[in-house]
Amino acid sequence: MMTGAILNPVNSSIIAVALAPIGAALGADASETAWLISALYLATSIGQPLAGRLVDMYGPRRLFLAGAALTGIAGVLGTLAPNLGVLVAARVILGFGTCAGYPAAMYLIRSEADRTGMKSPAGVLTALAVATQTIAVVGPTLGGLLIGLGGWRSTFAVNIPLAIACLVLGLLFLPAHRPAQGAPGQTASAQGASAQATAARTPGAPARTTGAPAARARIDAAGILLFTATLVSLLLFLMDTRLDRVWLLAVTVSAGAGFALRELRATDPFIDVRVFAGNVPLLATYARTLVAYTVSYAFIYGFTQWLEDGRSLSASAAGLVLLPTFAVGIVVSALTGRRAAMLGKLVVGAVVQLAACALLLVLGDHTAVWILVAVTALLGLPQGLISLANQNALYHQADPARMGASSGLLRTFMYLGAMVSSSATGAFFGRRATTAGLHGLAVFMLAAAAVLLVLTVADRSLAVPAARETADAGHAA
Template structure:
């Protein structure tokens, strides 16, 4: 097979694997009512099927990236696809809801392997044979966008025609196709850089992984349930874990969290900017449907159709943004993305006085483009700045910012819409979004590249 064609097919396979994480998340969200009825549980209980997946992904993305760094990205990507295929097949046979959630955790770990492993493979191939990385990064990121776009539509269709179990079974053939293509098309890894046995376990720095997970999960759970009495101690747990993590990271030779990298002027603004832009985007992604249905009176089916441009525009903008990033440079594009998102947020204020479907489509389309800019721009920034030996864990932590941003967005929405789904709530939301965009623009301005080609 022609090497160029082989590489393009390999990138497509990695994009297919990357699609599984957002697809699994957004697709099952549509089936919560069916799950609740089948298992005879409450609304609060059934949402755990979504919560455990998010919390798993927050920790699993950098952990799988670390595994890719120390074991080899092809091995980790293939293993992740095997886990998704097996667990998606047996999950509908779970004897109870708790068992189903446990299998959902396993799917979260498996699907989290795809993105960091893919960028590690791209980095390796680019370094060895001089392949241009940006088109490949864009196609892999396109898998993330496709998962977000297809999830609600596919989930709604499946639940209406068949059964929620089909939502799990759909992931299995996708994972198997990605697995077969990865094994056939991607060059095998060499011997694990970290060795085997105890040396491999030591290289993973599992105590730091546990502290990292405890810190992130404690804070996110507290923020999601701040009024509950049992949630307050989680703040202390999170802060204590963070301090222990910093202490350990300074003492370990190759820590899971490399403080010198994470706090550098080329990486810290990347994390901050991407996290804030993700919070802003998910405020729209989760908040706009509520406003359209609760304040403007659109039906559920209409809302689903009107929201398509928000994520769907990424499918069109993706290759254009990739070319602009290569020609113009990362910093300029990230600043433009933040300013564009702020302008689009102000445009949403028109929906306080008008409710024509065409206007909703325009607003969603306008707000979708800057998020495409951010996802590609910050992925490229991290790709350019992270050392080759740490590209997996670094890009995994970038995805942690995405999941954490989605969680924080739900908290923002609960506050701004606490008095009801009216125009005043939307206006408050726009203020928060614009402020977030200003922070993101500041992060982009503060970003300092160590690679002249990246600026």
């Protein structure tokens, strides 16, 4: 599960330090190489909930293995690519191929929790949070080292052994049959009971009783197409926000409205909007994920670009400067992962994000490297706390019968935040990452971190699961 889950976050950030070498090698400017980022985000934002829904319907094994195979194909294609167009195609395939790992993992964890009676496998969830979100920060460091050893093509080639490892491990260890939770042939009443149990644990998360056994579920092709049209038009606008592209927002609204109407009428919808509309805590978790990762990816891409352009560091050196973020994030996740409290983690994470963004305002072209390292280390703390808390919140709030789709949507909102940050980075930097542009981006990041703090403090449901788990632990003792 961990090996498959790291594929998407690592590939989302490893390209950050490879854009300049790729542009130089293939004669492409910054606006063209930016498609290497956007292509994966577009594919992933659409593919995550789709892969999650298919995991809910057919179990994790098939989707996991198919995704691993696509990842390997993308690695080969990118390694041998003769031009930028083929590289973009490889990133699209990579985006879809790496979508199955996270929802498959969350589905299996939820299934095993139901089978064994464990209310919250905190240790496994902590490891998954590190594998899927905190590890994204190591992408630039890994990319810099790979470029130093074998050139920019090695950032694609690294997917080949990872894909082979996933195929071998998946064939050996993933259950060939669908786990009992939501399995084909499971009665509707059993699925409803599972949903009601989750609702009892988390106020505000409604029970959902499915109208038919999962074996009769059909793929909602119309819903998927409308969802795709909604996301593609929105992300295309965010990639290049100009007045002459406002029509894309009109397409987004129209497609989104059509999607909502379709899902309300569908007997087995791609995304059950009734459940999500009534589950305010889950919607709040998605909103927090969006703004938190707007800040995180603005740092990963914006700060990294500034290190190379404004501070004149090499790709390898820039990657190493970001290493403390990864290291601190892992340590923080390991130390706090088994604590059930979510509200405290999110509040501390948001406050530290505010402080770190404020520090970016004092950086300049000649700032000492040790100060840069200190800033990146500070940013590791919220990277560890926020990702873990939001994942745990989703685990408690989502309908078990839709755990795969709900987990996929969490990643969709994560990459929506990445696209917002990408648009902001382009707006503040233009063709070159200057110190003035970094300061403007820092103000934008401060605003996003402030929104995260407000959303966290306003969500009273965050304290409920922690309190209940503490009480349950006391009764068990």
